Amino acid sequence: MxxxxxxxxxxxxxxxxxxxxxxxxxxxxxxxxxxxxxxxxxxxxxxxxxxxxxxxxxxxxxxxxxxxxxxxxxxxxxxxxxxxxxxxxxxxxxxxxxxxxxxxxxxxxxxxxxxxxxxxxxxxxxxxxxxxxxxxxxxxxxxxxxxxxxxxxxxxxxxxxxxxMSSYCYPKILTDIQNYIDRQGNLTVKDVLDSYKVSLNYKWLERNFKKHLGISPQSYLLMRRFLKAYMDLDSFTSKDLLQVALDNGYYDDNHFIKDFRRFSGVSPKAYFNRQ
CATH class of the missing domain: 2.60.120 (Jelly Rolls)
Known part of the structure:
Protein backbone atom coordinates (compact mmCIF):
# COMPACT_ATOMS: atom_id res chain seq x y z
CA MET A 1 0.00 0.00 0.00
CA MET A 165 -14.42 -19.69 3.31
CA SER A 166 -13.40 -23.15 4.49
CA SER A 167 -12.17 -24.84 7.64
CA TYR A 168 -8.84 -23.57 8.87
CA CYS A 169 -6.20 -25.42 10.79
CA TYR A 170 -3.53 -23.15 12.25
CA PRO A 171 -2.08 -22.37 15.70
CA LYS A 172 -4.44 -19.80 17.25
CA ILE A 173 -1.55 -18.48 19.33
CA LEU A 174 -0.07 -16.91 16.18
CA THR A 175 -2.91 -14.41 16.06
CA ASP A 176 -2.30 -13.58 19.73
CA ILE A 177 1.41 -13.08 19.09
CA GLN A 178 0.77 -10.82 16.12
CA ASN A 179 -1.70 -8.73 18.10
CA TYR A 180 0.80 -8.51 20.96
CA ILE A 181 3.53 -7.25 18.61
CA ASP A 182 1.18 -4.68 17.07
CA ARG A 183 0.15 -3.37 20.51
CA GLN A 184 3.61 -3.23 22.08
CA GLY A 185 5.46 -1.81 19.09
CA ASN A 186 9.23 -1.88 19.60
CA LEU A 187 10.08 -5.52 20.37
CA THR A 188 12.74 -8.09 19.60
CA VAL A 189 12.24 -11.78 18.91
CA LYS A 190 13.61 -12.44 22.40
CA ASP A 191 10.95 -10.16 23.91
CA VAL A 192 8.25 -12.17 22.14
CA LEU A 193 9.72 -15.48 23.28
CA ASP A 194 10.03 -14.27 26.87
CA SER A 195 6.37 -13.25 26.88
CA TYR A 196 5.24 -16.67 25.60
CA LYS A 197 8.01 -18.84 27.02
CA VAL A 198 5.59 -21.42 28.36
CA SER A 199 4.03 -21.92 24.92
CA LEU A 200 6.81 -21.79 22.33
CA ASN A 201 10.50 -21.68 21.45
CA TYR A 202 12.44 -19.94 18.69
CA LYS A 203 12.35 -22.83 16.22
CA TRP A 204 8.58 -23.14 16.61
CA LEU A 205 8.12 -19.38 16.15
CA GLU A 206 10.37 -19.23 13.09
CA ARG A 207 8.80 -22.27 11.45
CA ASN A 208 5.19 -21.20 12.01
CA PHE A 209 5.70 -17.55 11.05
CA LYS A 210 7.15 -18.66 7.72
CA LYS A 211 4.47 -21.31 7.25
CA HIS A 212 1.42 -19.20 8.09
CA LEU A 213 2.53 -15.58 7.53
CA GLY A 214 5.02 -16.13 4.73
CA ILE A 215 7.85 -14.20 6.45
CA SER A 216 10.15 -14.69 9.43
CA PRO A 217 9.31 -13.16 12.84
CA GLN A 218 12.43 -11.01 12.51
CA SER A 219 11.24 -9.57 9.18
CA TYR A 220 7.80 -8.86 10.66
CA LEU A 221 9.33 -6.99 13.61
CA LEU A 222 11.66 -5.00 11.34
CA MET A 223 8.74 -3.88 9.16
CA ARG A 224 6.75 -2.74 12.18
CA ARG A 225 9.74 -0.87 13.61
CA PHE A 226 10.49 0.95 10.36
CA LEU A 227 6.86 1.92 9.82
CA LYS A 228 6.62 3.44 13.32
CA ALA A 229 9.91 5.33 12.85
CA TYR A 230 8.79 6.59 9.45
CA MET A 231 5.53 7.91 10.88
CA ASP A 232 7.37 9.60 13.74
CA LEU A 233 9.76 11.29 11.33
CA ASP A 234 6.91 12.33 9.05
CA SER A 235 4.66 13.66 11.85
CA PHE A 236 6.90 15.11 14.54
CA THR A 237 8.95 17.87 12.98
CA SER A 238 10.40 18.83 16.38
CA LYS A 239 12.19 15.48 16.68
CA ASP A 240 15.57 15.08 15.05
CA LEU A 241 16.66 11.96 13.23
CA LEU A 242 18.69 10.58 16.14
CA GLN A 243 15.79 10.96 18.60
CA VAL A 244 13.39 9.19 16.22
CA ALA A 245 15.92 6.40 15.76
CA LEU A 246 16.49 5.88 19.49
CA ASP A 247 12.76 6.07 20.30
CA ASN A 248 12.13 3.21 17.89
CA GLY A 249 14.85 0.81 18.96
CA TYR A 250 17.64 1.70 16.52
CA TYR A 251 21.19 1.87 17.84
CA ASP A 252 21.78 5.33 16.34
CA ASP A 253 20.79 7.51 13.38
CA ASN A 254 23.12 5.65 11.00
CA HIS A 255 21.34 2.40 11.84
CA PHE A 256 17.99 4.02 10.98
CA ILE A 257 19.35 5.60 7.78
CA LYS A 258 20.57 2.18 6.63
CA ASP A 259 17.11 0.71 7.22
CA PHE A 260 15.47 3.67 5.49
CA ARG A 261 17.61 3.10 2.40
CA ARG A 262 16.74 -0.59 2.43
CA PHE A 263 13.00 0.10 2.27
CA SER A 264 12.90 3.29 0.17
CA GLY A 265 16.12 3.22 -1.89
CA VAL A 266 17.20 6.66 -0.64
CA SER A 267 18.21 8.42 2.59
CA PRO A 268 15.57 10.08 4.82
CA LYS A 269 16.84 13.53 3.82
CA ALA A 270 16.61 12.78 0.08
CA TYR A 271 13.18 11.14 0.51
CA PHE A 272 11.52 13.97 2.44
CA ASN A 273 13.17 16.70 0.33
CA ARG A 274 11.66 15.04 -2.73
CA GLN A 275 8.27 14.78 -1.04
Missing part, protein backbone atom coordinates in the same frame (compact mmCIF):
# COMPACT_ATOMS: atom_id res chain seq x y z
CA UNK A 2 1.06 3.65 -0.33
CA UNK A 3 2.82 4.38 2.96
CA UNK A 4 0.46 7.32 3.44
CA UNK A 5 -2.32 4.77 4.05
CA UNK A 6 -0.76 3.69 7.37
CA UNK A 7 -0.61 7.25 8.65
CA UNK A 8 -4.39 7.52 8.27
CA UNK A 9 -4.91 3.95 9.51
CA UNK A 10 -3.36 4.97 12.84
CA UNK A 11 -5.90 7.80 13.13
CA UNK A 12 -9.21 6.32 12.09
CA UNK A 13 -11.18 9.29 13.39
CA UNK A 14 -10.06 11.49 10.49
CA UNK A 15 -11.86 12.19 7.24
CA UNK A 16 -9.44 10.26 5.03
CA UNK A 17 -10.30 6.71 6.02
CA UNK A 18 -13.49 4.86 6.89
CA UNK A 19 -13.33 1.43 8.53
CA UNK A 20 -16.09 -1.06 7.79
CA UNK A 21 -16.31 -3.98 10.22
CA UNK A 22 -16.47 -7.34 8.40
CA UNK A 23 -19.43 -9.67 8.95
CA UNK A 24 -19.01 -12.04 11.87
CA UNK A 25 -18.28 -15.08 9.69
CA UNK A 26 -15.40 -13.24 7.94
CA UNK A 27 -13.69 -11.78 11.03
CA UNK A 28 -11.37 -14.78 11.23
CA UNK A 29 -9.83 -13.90 7.87
CA UNK A 30 -10.40 -10.14 7.49
CA UNK A 31 -9.14 -7.50 9.92
CA UNK A 32 -11.24 -4.81 8.27
CA UNK A 33 -12.51 -3.16 5.11
CA UNK A 34 -11.24 0.40 4.63
CA UNK A 35 -12.48 3.08 2.29
CA UNK A 36 -9.27 5.02 1.79
CA UNK A 37 -10.23 8.54 0.75
CA UNK A 38 -6.89 10.36 1.01
CA UNK A 39 -6.39 10.11 -2.73
CA UNK A 40 -3.51 8.66 -4.70
CA UNK A 41 -1.01 11.27 -5.96
CA UNK A 42 0.24 11.57 -9.51
CA UNK A 43 3.77 11.60 -8.17
CA UNK A 44 5.69 8.52 -7.02
CA UNK A 45 4.76 7.29 -3.56
CA UNK A 46 6.61 4.71 -1.50
CA UNK A 47 4.77 1.40 -1.14
CA UNK A 48 4.99 -0.47 2.15
CA UNK A 49 3.39 -3.35 4.02
CA UNK A 50 2.92 -3.67 7.79
CA UNK A 51 2.57 -7.46 7.81
CA UNK A 52 -1.12 -7.64 6.87
CA UNK A 53 -1.74 -8.64 3.23
CA UNK A 54 -4.17 -6.32 1.47
CA UNK A 55 -6.28 -6.29 -1.67
CA UNK A 56 -6.98 -2.81 -3.05
CA UNK A 57 -9.90 -2.13 -5.36
CA UNK A 58 -9.71 1.18 -7.18
CA UNK A 59 -12.86 3.26 -7.48
CA UNK A 60 -12.96 3.38 -11.27
CA UNK A 61 -12.60 0.56 -13.77
CA UNK A 62 -9.97 2.52 -15.73
CA UNK A 63 -7.89 3.50 -12.66
CA UNK A 64 -4.95 1.18 -13.19
CA UNK A 65 -1.98 1.31 -10.84
CA UNK A 66 1.62 0.99 -11.98
CA UNK A 67 4.50 0.19 -9.67
CA UNK A 68 8.21 0.77 -10.00
CA UNK A 69 10.47 -1.94 -8.61
CA UNK A 70 14.14 -0.91 -8.63
CA UNK A 71 13.35 1.37 -11.57
CA UNK A 72 11.37 -1.18 -13.62
CA UNK A 73 7.71 -0.22 -14.11
CA UNK A 74 4.81 -2.63 -14.45
CA UNK A 75 1.02 -2.28 -14.34
CA UNK A 76 -0.87 -4.19 -11.63
CA UNK A 77 -4.36 -3.14 -12.72
CA UNK A 78 -7.33 -1.71 -10.84
CA UNK A 79 -7.58 -4.62 -8.37
CA UNK A 80 -4.25 -5.54 -6.87
CA UNK A 81 -2.64 -7.45 -4.00
CA UNK A 82 0.15 -6.27 -1.72
CA UNK A 83 2.08 -8.24 0.91
CA UNK A 84 5.42 -9.47 2.14
CA UNK A 85 8.49 -7.29 2.63
CA UNK A 86 8.50 -4.34 0.20
CA UNK A 87 11.84 -2.72 -0.59
CA UNK A 88 12.37 0.22 -2.96
CA UNK A 89 8.89 -0.15 -4.51
CA UNK A 90 6.97 2.95 -5.60
CA UNK A 91 3.49 3.51 -6.99
CA UNK A 92 3.19 5.58 -10.16
CA UNK A 93 0.16 6.99 -11.92
CA UNK A 94 -0.81 9.38 -14.69
CA UNK A 95 -4.02 10.38 -12.91
CA UNK A 96 -4.99 11.33 -9.36
CA UNK A 97 -7.12 8.62 -7.78
CA UNK A 98 -9.83 9.78 -5.39
CA UNK A 99 -10.34 6.69 -3.23
CA UNK A 100 -10.10 2.92 -3.11
CA UNK A 101 -11.51 0.05 -1.05
CA UNK A 102 -8.81 -1.76 0.90
CA UNK A 103 -9.40 -5.27 2.30
CA UNK A 104 -6.90 -5.93 5.09
CA UNK A 105 -6.49 -9.66 5.74
CA UNK A 106 -5.22 -11.55 8.73
CA UNK A 107 -1.94 -13.14 7.57
CA UNK A 108 -2.45 -16.51 9.22
CA UNK A 109 -5.58 -17.18 7.16
CA UNK A 110 -4.94 -15.22 3.95
CA UNK A 111 -2.95 -17.91 2.15
CA UNK A 112 -5.44 -20.70 2.89
CA UNK A 113 -8.36 -18.52 1.80
CA UNK A 114 -6.91 -18.18 -1.71
CA UNK A 115 -5.17 -21.57 -1.82
CA UNK A 116 -1.70 -20.15 -2.42
CA UNK A 117 1.74 -20.97 -1.06
CA UNK A 118 3.01 -18.99 1.91
CA UNK A 119 6.11 -17.92 -0.06
CA UNK A 120 4.15 -16.21 -2.85
CA UNK A 121 5.12 -12.72 -1.63
CA UNK A 122 8.80 -13.62 -1.70
CA UNK A 123 8.58 -13.79 -5.49
CA UNK A 124 6.29 -10.76 -6.04
CA UNK A 125 5.11 -8.26 -3.45
CA UNK A 126 2.54 -6.36 -5.55
CA UNK A 127 0.54 -7.98 -8.36
CA UNK A 128 -2.87 -8.12 -10.05
CA UNK A 129 -5.61 -9.74 -7.97
CA UNK A 130 -6.57 -11.98 -10.90
CA UNK A 131 -3.39 -14.02 -10.27
CA UNK A 132 -4.82 -15.50 -7.04
CA UNK A 133 -8.57 -14.73 -7.13
CA UNK A 134 -9.51 -18.02 -8.72
CA UNK A 135 -12.76 -19.13 -10.33
CA UNK A 136 -15.38 -16.46 -11.00
CA UNK A 137 -13.06 -13.46 -10.71
CA UNK A 138 -14.00 -11.80 -14.02
CA UNK A 139 -17.70 -12.04 -13.19
CA UNK A 140 -17.09 -10.55 -9.73
CA UNK A 141 -14.97 -7.75 -11.19
CA UNK A 142 -17.66 -6.89 -13.71
CA UNK A 143 -20.37 -6.94 -11.03
CA UNK A 144 -18.27 -4.78 -8.69
CA UNK A 145 -17.76 -1.99 -11.22
CA UNK A 146 -21.39 -2.16 -12.36
CA UNK A 147 -22.44 -1.18 -8.83
CA UNK A 148 -22.83 2.52 -8.09
CA UNK A 149 -22.97 2.52 -4.28
CA UNK A 150 -20.47 1.39 -1.67
CA UNK A 151 -23.12 -0.84 -0.07
CA UNK A 152 -23.70 -2.72 -3.33
CA UNK A 153 -19.98 -3.12 -3.95
CA UNK A 154 -19.45 -4.41 -0.41
CA UNK A 155 -22.17 -7.01 -0.96
CA UNK A 156 -20.42 -8.27 -4.11
CA UNK A 157 -17.06 -8.60 -2.31
CA UNK A 158 -18.48 -10.15 0.86
CA UNK A 159 -20.37 -12.77 -1.18
CA UNK A 160 -17.22 -13.58 -3.17
CA UNK A 161 -15.07 -14.00 -0.05
CA UNK A 162 -17.79 -15.92 1.79
CA UNK A 163 -17.81 -18.54 -0.96
CA UNK A 164 -14.08 -19.04 -0.39
Missing amino acids: PINFFKHLANQHGDNILKIIPPEHLKEVIEGFYLFKAGYPKERELFFNDGYPVIALMQGKSENVSISIDGRTQCVGNMWVCGGVLRNIYGESEIHFQECLVIRFRPVTFFKLFGINEDCFQKKQVFNFSEIAGHGFEKVKEAYYDCLSLEERMEVIVNFLSEK
Whole structure:
Protein backbone atom coordinates (compact mmCIF):
# COMPACT_ATOMS: atom_id res chain seq x y z
CA MET A 1 0.00 0.00 0.00
CA PRO A 2 1.06 3.65 -0.33
CA ILE A 3 2.82 4.38 2.96
CA ASN A 4 0.46 7.32 3.44
CA PHE A 5 -2.32 4.77 4.05
CA PHE A 6 -0.76 3.69 7.37
CA LYS A 7 -0.61 7.25 8.65
CA HIS A 8 -4.39 7.52 8.27
CA LEU A 9 -4.91 3.95 9.51
CA ALA A 10 -3.36 4.97 12.84
CA ASN A 11 -5.90 7.80 13.13
CA GLN A 12 -9.21 6.32 12.09
CA HIS A 13 -11.18 9.29 13.39
CA GLY A 14 -10.06 11.49 10.49
CA ASP A 15 -11.86 12.19 7.24
CA ASN A 16 -9.44 10.26 5.03
CA ILE A 17 -10.30 6.71 6.02
CA LEU A 18 -13.49 4.86 6.89
CA LYS A 19 -13.33 1.43 8.53
CA ILE A 20 -16.09 -1.06 7.79
CA ILE A 21 -16.31 -3.98 10.22
CA PRO A 22 -16.47 -7.34 8.40
CA PRO A 23 -19.43 -9.67 8.95
CA GLU A 24 -19.01 -12.04 11.87
CA HIS A 25 -18.28 -15.08 9.69
CA LEU A 26 -15.40 -13.24 7.94
CA LYS A 27 -13.69 -11.78 11.03
CA GLU A 28 -11.37 -14.78 11.23
CA VAL A 29 -9.83 -13.90 7.87
CA ILE A 30 -10.40 -10.14 7.49
CA GLU A 31 -9.14 -7.50 9.92
CA GLY A 32 -11.24 -4.81 8.27
CA PHE A 33 -12.51 -3.16 5.11
CA TYR A 34 -11.24 0.40 4.63
CA LEU A 35 -12.48 3.08 2.29
CA PHE A 36 -9.27 5.02 1.79
CA LYS A 37 -10.23 8.54 0.75
CA ALA A 38 -6.89 10.36 1.01
CA GLY A 39 -6.39 10.11 -2.73
CA TYR A 40 -3.51 8.66 -4.70
CA PRO A 41 -1.01 11.27 -5.96
CA LYS A 42 0.24 11.57 -9.51
CA GLU A 43 3.77 11.60 -8.17
CA ARG A 44 5.69 8.52 -7.02
CA GLU A 45 4.76 7.29 -3.56
CA LEU A 46 6.61 4.71 -1.50
CA PHE A 47 4.77 1.40 -1.14
CA PHE A 48 4.99 -0.47 2.15
CA ASN A 49 3.39 -3.35 4.02
CA ASP A 50 2.92 -3.67 7.79
CA GLY A 51 2.57 -7.46 7.81
CA TYR A 52 -1.12 -7.64 6.87
CA PRO A 53 -1.74 -8.64 3.23
CA VAL A 54 -4.17 -6.32 1.47
CA ILE A 55 -6.28 -6.29 -1.67
CA ALA A 56 -6.98 -2.81 -3.05
CA LEU A 57 -9.90 -2.13 -5.36
CA MET A 58 -9.71 1.18 -7.18
CA GLN A 59 -12.86 3.26 -7.48
CA GLY A 60 -12.96 3.38 -11.27
CA LYS A 61 -12.60 0.56 -13.77
CA SER A 62 -9.97 2.52 -15.73
CA GLU A 63 -7.89 3.50 -12.66
CA ASN A 64 -4.95 1.18 -13.19
CA VAL A 65 -1.98 1.31 -10.84
CA SER A 66 1.62 0.99 -11.98
CA ILE A 67 4.50 0.19 -9.67
CA SER A 68 8.21 0.77 -10.00
CA ILE A 69 10.47 -1.94 -8.61
CA ASP A 70 14.14 -0.91 -8.63
CA GLY A 71 13.35 1.37 -11.57
CA ARG A 72 11.37 -1.18 -13.62
CA THR A 73 7.71 -0.22 -14.11
CA GLN A 74 4.81 -2.63 -14.45
CA CYS A 75 1.02 -2.28 -14.34
CA VAL A 76 -0.87 -4.19 -11.63
CA GLY A 77 -4.36 -3.14 -12.72
CA ASN A 78 -7.33 -1.71 -10.84
CA MET A 79 -7.58 -4.62 -8.37
CA TRP A 80 -4.25 -5.54 -6.87
CA VAL A 81 -2.64 -7.45 -4.00
CA CYS A 82 0.15 -6.27 -1.72
CA GLY A 83 2.08 -8.24 0.91
CA GLY A 84 5.42 -9.47 2.14
CA VAL A 85 8.49 -7.29 2.63
CA LEU A 86 8.50 -4.34 0.20
CA ARG A 87 11.84 -2.72 -0.59
CA ASN A 88 12.37 0.22 -2.96
CA ILE A 89 8.89 -0.15 -4.51
CA TYR A 90 6.97 2.95 -5.60
CA GLY A 91 3.49 3.51 -6.99
CA GLU A 92 3.19 5.58 -10.16
CA SER A 93 0.16 6.99 -11.92
CA GLU A 94 -0.81 9.38 -14.69
CA ILE A 95 -4.02 10.38 -12.91
CA HIS A 96 -4.99 11.33 -9.36
CA PHE A 97 -7.12 8.62 -7.78
CA GLN A 98 -9.83 9.78 -5.39
CA GLU A 99 -10.34 6.69 -3.23
CA CYS A 100 -10.10 2.92 -3.11
CA LEU A 101 -11.51 0.05 -1.05
CA VAL A 102 -8.81 -1.76 0.90
CA ILE A 103 -9.40 -5.27 2.30
CA ARG A 104 -6.90 -5.93 5.09
CA PHE A 105 -6.49 -9.66 5.74
CA ARG A 106 -5.22 -11.55 8.73
CA PRO A 107 -1.94 -13.14 7.57
CA VAL A 108 -2.45 -16.51 9.22
CA THR A 109 -5.58 -17.18 7.16
CA PHE A 110 -4.94 -15.22 3.95
CA PHE A 111 -2.95 -17.91 2.15
CA LYS A 112 -5.44 -20.70 2.89
CA LEU A 113 -8.36 -18.52 1.80
CA PHE A 114 -6.91 -18.18 -1.71
CA GLY A 115 -5.17 -21.57 -1.82
CA ILE A 116 -1.70 -20.15 -2.42
CA ASN A 117 1.74 -20.97 -1.06
CA GLU A 118 3.01 -18.99 1.91
CA ASP A 119 6.11 -17.92 -0.06
CA CYS A 120 4.15 -16.21 -2.85
CA PHE A 121 5.12 -12.72 -1.63
CA GLN A 122 8.80 -13.62 -1.70
CA LYS A 123 8.58 -13.79 -5.49
CA LYS A 124 6.29 -10.76 -6.04
CA GLN A 125 5.11 -8.26 -3.45
CA VAL A 126 2.54 -6.36 -5.55
CA PHE A 127 0.54 -7.98 -8.36
CA ASN A 128 -2.87 -8.12 -10.05
CA PHE A 129 -5.61 -9.74 -7.97
CA SER A 130 -6.57 -11.98 -10.90
CA GLU A 131 -3.39 -14.02 -10.27
CA ILE A 132 -4.82 -15.50 -7.04
CA ALA A 133 -8.57 -14.73 -7.13
CA GLY A 134 -9.51 -18.02 -8.72
CA HIS A 135 -12.76 -19.13 -10.33
CA GLY A 136 -15.38 -16.46 -11.00
CA PHE A 137 -13.06 -13.46 -10.71
CA GLU A 138 -14.00 -11.80 -14.02
CA LYS A 139 -17.70 -12.04 -13.19
CA VAL A 140 -17.09 -10.55 -9.73
CA LYS A 141 -14.97 -7.75 -11.19
CA GLU A 142 -17.66 -6.89 -13.71
CA ALA A 143 -20.37 -6.94 -11.03
CA TYR A 144 -18.27 -4.78 -8.69
CA TYR A 145 -17.76 -1.99 -11.22
CA ASP A 146 -21.39 -2.16 -12.36
CA CYS A 147 -22.44 -1.18 -8.83
CA LEU A 148 -22.83 2.52 -8.09
CA SER A 149 -22.97 2.52 -4.28
CA LEU A 150 -20.47 1.39 -1.67
CA GLU A 151 -23.12 -0.84 -0.07
CA GLU A 152 -23.70 -2.72 -3.33
CA ARG A 153 -19.98 -3.12 -3.95
CA MET A 154 -19.45 -4.41 -0.41
CA GLU A 155 -22.17 -7.01 -0.96
CA VAL A 156 -20.42 -8.27 -4.11
CA ILE A 157 -17.06 -8.60 -2.31
CA VAL A 158 -18.48 -10.15 0.86
CA ASN A 159 -20.37 -12.77 -1.18
CA PHE A 160 -17.22 -13.58 -3.17
CA LEU A 161 -15.07 -14.00 -0.05
CA SER A 162 -17.79 -15.92 1.79
CA GLU A 163 -17.81 -18.54 -0.96
CA LYS A 164 -14.08 -19.04 -0.39
CA MET A 165 -14.42 -19.69 3.31
CA SER A 166 -13.40 -23.15 4.49
CA SER A 167 -12.17 -24.84 7.64
CA TYR A 168 -8.84 -23.57 8.87
CA CYS A 169 -6.20 -25.42 10.79
CA TYR A 170 -3.53 -23.15 12.25
CA PRO A 171 -2.08 -22.37 15.70
CA LYS A 172 -4.44 -19.80 17.25
CA ILE A 173 -1.55 -18.48 19.33
CA LEU A 174 -0.07 -16.91 16.18
CA THR A 175 -2.91 -14.41 16.06
CA ASP A 176 -2.30 -13.58 19.73
CA ILE A 177 1.41 -13.08 19.09
CA GLN A 178 0.77 -10.82 16.12
CA ASN A 179 -1.70 -8.73 18.10
CA TYR A 180 0.80 -8.51 20.96
CA ILE A 181 3.53 -7.25 18.61
CA ASP A 182 1.18 -4.68 17.07
CA ARG A 183 0.15 -3.37 20.51
CA GLN A 184 3.61 -3.23 22.08
CA GLY A 185 5.46 -1.81 19.09
CA ASN A 186 9.23 -1.88 19.60
CA LEU A 187 10.08 -5.52 20.37
CA THR A 188 12.74 -8.09 19.60
CA VAL A 189 12.24 -11.78 18.91
CA LYS A 190 13.61 -12.44 22.40
CA ASP A 191 10.95 -10.16 23.91
CA VAL A 192 8.25 -12.17 22.14
CA LEU A 193 9.72 -15.48 23.28
CA ASP A 194 10.03 -14.27 26.87
CA SER A 195 6.37 -13.25 26.88
CA TYR A 196 5.24 -16.67 25.60
CA LYS A 197 8.01 -18.84 27.02
CA VAL A 198 5.59 -21.42 28.36
CA SER A 199 4.03 -21.92 24.92
CA LEU A 200 6.81 -21.79 22.33
CA ASN A 201 10.50 -21.68 21.45
CA TYR A 202 12.44 -19.94 18.69
CA LYS A 203 12.35 -22.83 16.22
CA TRP A 204 8.58 -23.14 16.61
CA LEU A 205 8.12 -19.38 16.15
CA GLU A 206 10.37 -19.23 13.09
CA ARG A 207 8.80 -22.27 11.45
CA ASN A 208 5.19 -21.20 12.01
CA PHE A 209 5.70 -17.55 11.05
CA LYS A 210 7.15 -18.66 7.72
CA LYS A 211 4.47 -21.31 7.25
CA HIS A 212 1.42 -19.20 8.09
CA LEU A 213 2.53 -15.58 7.53
CA GLY A 214 5.02 -16.13 4.73
CA ILE A 215 7.85 -14.20 6.45
CA SER A 216 10.15 -14.69 9.43
CA PRO A 217 9.31 -13.16 12.84
CA GLN A 218 12.43 -11.01 12.51
CA SER A 219 11.24 -9.57 9.18
CA TYR A 220 7.80 -8.86 10.66
CA LEU A 221 9.33 -6.99 13.61
CA LEU A 222 11.66 -5.00 11.34
CA MET A 223 8.74 -3.88 9.16
CA ARG A 224 6.75 -2.74 12.18
CA ARG A 225 9.74 -0.87 13.61
CA PHE A 226 10.49 0.95 10.36
CA LEU A 227 6.86 1.92 9.82
CA LYS A 228 6.62 3.44 13.32
CA ALA A 229 9.91 5.33 12.85
CA TYR A 230 8.79 6.59 9.45
CA MET A 231 5.53 7.91 10.88
CA ASP A 232 7.37 9.60 13.74
CA LEU A 233 9.76 11.29 11.33
CA ASP A 234 6.91 12.33 9.05
CA SER A 235 4.66 13.66 11.85
CA PHE A 236 6.90 15.11 14.54
CA THR A 237 8.95 17.87 12.98
CA SER A 238 10.40 18.83 16.38
CA LYS A 239 12.19 15.48 16.68
CA ASP A 240 15.57 15.08 15.05
CA LEU A 241 16.66 11.96 13.23
CA LEU A 242 18.69 10.58 16.14
CA GLN A 243 15.79 10.96 18.60
CA VAL A 244 13.39 9.19 16.22
CA ALA A 245 15.92 6.40 15.76
CA LEU A 246 16.49 5.88 19.49
CA ASP A 247 12.76 6.07 20.30
CA ASN A 248 12.13 3.21 17.89
CA GLY A 249 14.85 0.81 18.96
CA TYR A 250 17.64 1.70 16.52
CA TYR A 251 21.19 1.87 17.84
CA ASP A 252 21.78 5.33 16.34
CA ASP A 253 20.79 7.51 13.38
CA ASN A 254 23.12 5.65 11.00
CA HIS A 255 21.34 2.40 11.84
CA PHE A 256 17.99 4.02 10.98
CA ILE A 257 19.35 5.60 7.78
CA LYS A 258 20.57 2.18 6.63
CA ASP A 259 17.11 0.71 7.22
CA PHE A 260 15.47 3.67 5.49
CA ARG A 261 17.61 3.10 2.40
CA ARG A 262 16.74 -0.59 2.43
CA PHE A 263 13.00 0.10 2.27
CA SER A 264 12.90 3.29 0.17
CA GLY A 265 16.12 3.22 -1.89
CA VAL A 266 17.20 6.66 -0.64
CA SER A 267 18.21 8.42 2.59
CA PRO A 268 15.57 10.08 4.82
CA LYS A 269 16.84 13.53 3.82
CA ALA A 270 16.61 12.78 0.08
CA TYR A 271 13.18 11.14 0.51
CA PHE A 272 11.52 13.97 2.44
CA ASN A 273 13.17 16.70 0.33
CA ARG A 274 11.66 15.04 -2.73
CA GLN A 275 8.27 14.78 -1.04
